[in-house]
Structure formats: structure tokens, C-alpha cells
Amino acid sequence: EAEVAQSPRYKITEKSQAVAFWCDPISGHATLYWYRQILGQGPELLVQFQDESVVDDSQLPKDRFSAERLKGVDSTLKIQPAELGDSAMYLCASSFSSGRSDTQYFGPGTRLTVL
Amino acid sequence: AQSVAQPEDQVNVAEGNPLTVKCTYSVSGNPYLFWYVQYPNRGLQFLLKYITGDNLVKGSYGFEAEFNKSQTSFHLKKPSALVSDSALYFCAVRDFILTGGGNKLTFGTGTQLKVEL
Numbered sequence: 001e002a003e004v005a006q007s008p009r010y011k012i013t014e015k016s017q018a019v020a021f022w023c024d025p026i027s028g029h030a031t032l033y034w035y036r037q038i039l040g041q042g043p044e045l046l047v048q049f050q051d052e053s054v055v056d057d058s059q060l061p062k063d064r065f066s067a068e069r070l071k072g073v074d075s076t077l078k079i080q081p082a083e084l085g086d087s088a089m090y091l092c093a094s095s096f097s098s099g100r101s102d103t104q105y106f107g108p109g110t111r112l113t114v115l
Numbered sequence: 116a117q118s119v120a121q122p123e124d125q126v127n128v129a130e131g132n133p134l135t136v137k138c139t140y141s142v143s144g145n146p147y148l149f150w151y152v153q154y155p156n157r158g159l160q161f162l163l164k165y166i167t168g169d170n171l172v173k174g175s176y177g178f179e180a181e182f183n184k185s186q187t188s189f190h191l192k193k194p195s196a197l198v199s200d201s202a203l204y205f206c207a208v209r210d211f212i213l214t215g216g217g218n219k220l221t222f223g224t225g226t227q228l229k230v231e232l
Contacts (some may be wrong), residue, residue, distance in 0.1 A: 004158070033219070042205050042222030044157070056219060091158055098218050100147050100209055101166045107160035 002026045004107035006092050012113045018080035019109045024074070025094030031055075033104060034067055034077050035091040043091055049075065050098055081115045117142045119206045121183035128196045128230055136191040136226045138206030147209035148189040149220065150180055152202045159205065165189060176200070196230045203227050 005024040011112050013019050017047040025032050035043035046065065048056040060067065064083070069075040079086055089109045095102040119140045129133045140146050147166055151159040163174025170182045180191045191204060204227075208219040 006158075023229055040224070042207070043220075044222070045219040093159075101164075102216060102218075103149070103161050103164060104220060105161060106151070108158045108228060109156075111156065 004092055004094050006090075006107035006110055007111055009108060010111045010113075011029055012115065013082050015084055016081040018078065019082050019112065020079075021077045021090050021092075021112075023075045023077070023092030023107060025092070026074075026105055028074075029094035029096055029105075030072070031095045031102070032069055032075050032099045033093040034075070035106075037089040037091055037092065037109070039088070043089075046077070048098075055098065079112075080087050082112075084114050087112055087114045117146075117208050117221055119148075119208050119221060120225040121204075121206055121226045123226050124224075125176045125227040125229065128228070130198050130230050130232050131195050133202070133230065134193050134196040136204050136206075136228060136231070138189045138191065138223060139187050140189060140206075140208050141187065142208060146182075146187075146189075148180075148182065149207040149209070150174065150178070150189075150191050151205045151222075153205065153225075154202050162191070162204075183218065196228075198230050198232060201228055 007022050032049045034046045037043040046060045047067045049069045067077045091109045092107045093104040095104045149164045150162040153159050163172050164183045165172050173179045203225045205225050206223045
């Protein structure tokens with residue numbers, strides 16, 4: 001069964017350092033999402049791509065976060081500089097298209113700890 | 116804005132007994148509703164979804180959910196709980212943004228299910 005791949009699974013960094021997360025969606029999925037899940041809460045969307053284009057980044061803290069999906073396949077989410085409040089699980093998801101009925105499939109996530 | 120509420124932080128049930136995890140929603144149009152399960156330090160796994168049609172939706176691992184429009188609810192159910200069902204369950208609603216094509220999921224805060232022997 002095809003899965004969304006993410007790396008690394010765990011990342012520990014110090015405040016003010018740069019971090020990057022990678023996501024490879026299910027083959028053929030045009031839509032890719034990055035969510036942030038703070039402990040004890042549900043995931044919240046950071047950015048959505050349709051192919052290589054950003055569709056929604058209204059909740060992305062653009063002063064320190066950036067995301068790209070240059071060839072419309074895999075994607076990278078970067079934080080620079082990291083802050084203590086960025087400690088969370090970062091989840092990547094993909095769906096075949098952006099249709100309302102399409103199911104989003106999630107990867108295993110990257111657990112970020114900022115010291 | 117569209118939202119979902121999961122009124123119970125934790126649900127405890129004995130193995131073999133039926134389980135219910137509650138979810139209520141608030142939308143302006145027709146709801147598209149989803150249930151996901153999350154095991155410790157793992158991503159979310161899709162269980163089932165309601166788009167339209169039959170109010171009783173069947174999903175993975177023996178789970179089902181009942182859509183009730185008048186009560187704006189979408190409760191997750193299973194006739195006979197297993198210890199292995201112990202996990203964190205999230206209800207989510209599709210929030211369709213009319214401009215730009217975005218269709219993010221808005222999640223509830225989650226319900227921890229504990230199934231005991």
C-alpha cells in the first residue's frame with residue numbers, strides 16, 4: 001500500500017537554528033499539505049500545494065517558515081530561525097486532487113523539539 | 116468559519132463492549148466529515164468519511180459513523196471494542212474555500228480512547 005514518506009522522524013535543534021523537513025507524497029497525488037500538530041491539539045494547516053503552486057498559506061508564519069514543491073512532487077518545509085514555540089509534530093498529507101470528497105493521507109510525521 | 120467539537124477528552128470502555136466517540140460540527144453549507152485515528156508518535160490514519168448519501172458510513176477496522184443532520188453530529192461507533200483500538204481519535208470537517216481551491220481539513224481536539232480488559 002502506497003504511503004506518504006517523511007524525514008527525519010525526529011529532530012532536536014537549538015533555538016535560532018535552521019531546520020528542514022522533507023515529504024514525498026503518494027505517487028500521482030497532485031495535492032500536498034503541511035500541518036502542524038501541537039501536543040494535545042488537532043493538526044492545523046500550514047500550507048497547501050496544488051502541483052507546484054501554493055493554494056493556501058494563510059496560516060504559515062512567513063517571517064520564519066517557508067515551503068516549496070519545485071517539481072510538483074516532493075516538498076520541503078523550512079524553519080529559520082527556530083523558536084521554542086515551534087516544538088510540535090509536523091505532518092505531511094497528500095490527496096489525489098483538491099476535490100471536496102478526496103481523502104487526505106498522512107505521513108508518519110516529524111517530531112521537532114526546540115531547546 | 117467551520118468547526119468541529121469533540122466534547123470528551125477521554126473515553127474508557129471495556130473490551131467487547133460497544134464504543135462511541137462523539138463529534139459535532141458547525142458548517143454553513145453541506146458538511147464533508149472525516150474520522151482519523153492516531154497512534155503514539157505516528158501520523159493520522161484515515162478511518163472513514165461522509166460525503167453524501169447513506170447516513171451510516173462504514174469504515175476500516177470495523178468502525179462506522181452515523182451522520183445526523185438535525186443534531187449536527189457525526190459520532191464514531193464500533194459494536195465490540197478491542198484493546199488494540201486504544202488510540203487518539205480525531206473528527207474533521209472539510210472547509211472548502213471558494214477562492215483559490217483550498218480545501219483544508221479543520222480538526223477537533225481529539226478524544227483519547229482507552230479500551231481495557
